[in-house]
Amino acid sequence: MEIIDPMEEYQNIVNALQKLGLSLYETKAFLALILLGVGSAEVIADNARIPRTSAYKVLDSLERKGFVISSKGRPKIYKPEDLKILKERILGEIEELFEKLEFVEEIFAEKGEPQLVYTIYGKDKVMRKIAEMIDSAEKEIIISTPKISEIRRNLKKNLERALKRGVRIVVVTLPTQKAPEGVIVYRRTGLIATDIVCDDRKALLAAPELNACGYTDNPALAKHLTHFISLLIERGE
Numbered sequence: 322m323e324i325i326d327p328m329e330e331y332q333n334i335v336n337a338l339q340k341l342g343l344s345l346y347e348t349k350a351f352l353a354l355i356l357l358g359v360g361s362a363e364v365i366a367d368n369a370r371i372p373r374t375s376a377y378k379v380l381d382s383l384e385r386k387g388f389v390i391s392s393k394g395r396p397k398i399y400k401p402e403d404l405k406i407l408k409e410r411i412l413g414e415i416e417e418l419f420e421k422l423e424f425v426e427e428i429f430a431e432k433g434e435p436q437l438v439y440t441i442y443g444k445d446k447v448m449r450k451i452a453e454m455i456d457s458a459e460k461e462i463i464i465s466t467p468k469i470s471e472i473r474r475n476l477k478k479n480l481e482r483a484l485k486r487g488v489r490i491v492v493v494t495l496p497t498q499k500a501p502e503g504v505i506v507y508r509r510t511g512l513i514a515t516d517i518v519c520d521d522r523k524a525l526l527a528a529p530e531l532n533a534c535g536y537t538d539n540p541a542l543a544k545h546l547t548h549f550i551s552l553l554i555e556r557g558e
Contacts, residue, residue, distance in 0.1 A: 335548045341411065342386065342529065344471055346371045348377045351388050351401065359400045413511035431497045438542070450477055451527075454519045455479040465493040465550045466515035468531060473501045480504070507554050518547045 333353075338348040346369075353369035354360060362370070366376035380399050383389040387410060392398040401407075441447055451472065455462060456479055466472065469492055473480065479500050483490060490504040493512070500506045515527040515534075524543040528535035537543065 344553055347383050350379050351383055354389060354399060354401045355456055359398055359488040361396050361398055414513050417511050417513060437536045438535045440535055441457050447527055447531050447534045450536055451517060452476050452479045454517060454523055455483050458483050458519045460520050461489045461493045462549050463518045463547060467495050468515055469494040469498045469500055516546055516550060518543050521547055
């Protein structure tokens with residue numbers, strides 16, 4: 322009979338959770354909360370062996386990512402999200418990720434591999450490119466993102482100017498995200514990356530944290546992405 326090493330299994334779980342986008346502190350806090358069931362930030366920090374000064378920041382991040390739920394009282398009490406719900410959401414996100422990979426693969430299979438997609442690194446540069454796309458829009462901007470609140474905060478004036486110019490702005494985002502005023506909003510769970518299409522001429526596909534993106538001004542590729550986002554809207558939650 323095979324003997325299971327608890328520490329080795331713990332490390333395997335830590336590694337797996339980090340592949341899902343959790344930091345080391347977030348992973349430790351989440352695992353501690355799984356064992357505790359419920360707990361305050363201080364209790365979780367002590368059991369997770371992470372600094373108490375980092376506990377609220379770590380737990381708030383876990384809540385934004387959908388791994389924990391908090392109470393509204395003081396002090397906040399945290400509990401893990403139902404594991405079945407979490408599993409379904411993550412599997413849905415992975416399925417959507419591979420749909421996008423297949424979409425990109427299909428594009429390049431059709432077009433060969435022309436130098437039409439440019440990679441941009443750095444969050445500030447990605448946000449500047451998004452701002453540039455919004456400012457250049459003449460008819461329509463389609464934005465599919467789990468980060469619309471962040472885009473709204475950083476590019477509020479750009480979005481307002483576009484709306485004043487009569488640009489139609491369509492946003493596909495998570496149910497928990499606050500969308501800008503004046504836009505058409507569709508709610509969709511399981512979104513991972515940020516996809517933006519401007520006037521069916523320019524397209525941007527950004528990483529989940531908006532720290533890297535691919536950008537193209539090729540209309541054929543932009544229309545492919547418009548079609549993909551339209552399918553997300555039609556499919557619903």
